[in-house]
Amino acid sequence: MFDRMRKYADRFRGTGGSEPPERRKRRAHNLFEAAAAYVAARAEDDQDRIEEAAGCVSPEALSFGVSELACRAVVALAREREESPRTVARDLLGLPVA
Incomplete structure (x- = not known):
């Protein structure tokens, strides 16, 4: 997952302030929206949407958003199953x- 994000981000390194306005606008998206779109696209194996979501925010922000989404999902599923988050995470x- 991170290799794909890194490769995608490498294409835009060094552009700094010379990015086209439409790219700057896309990067202004909420990192949690980008993370949700990225995870959903990964689950559906939709490469175009994966790349689009990965381009909306920095790789670091996307990583944080995906991590936060994973934590929230595990907690919600653990509550639903009435199990510990550790048990649910290991099961998934x-x-x-353990």
Whole structure:
């Protein structure tokens, strides 16, 4: 996941203030909106939407947003299942119960 984001971001390094206005506008999006779009696109294996979402915010911001989304999803699922977040996270990743 991070390799793909890094490769995508590398295409735009060094552009600084010379980015076209439409790109600057896209980067102004909310990082949580970008993270939600990115994760949904990954789940649906939609490469075009993955790249679009990854281009809306910096790779660092996207990583933070995806991490926050994962935490919130695990907590919500743990409450729903009445299990600990650790148990749910390990189950989602297919890891044995510790």
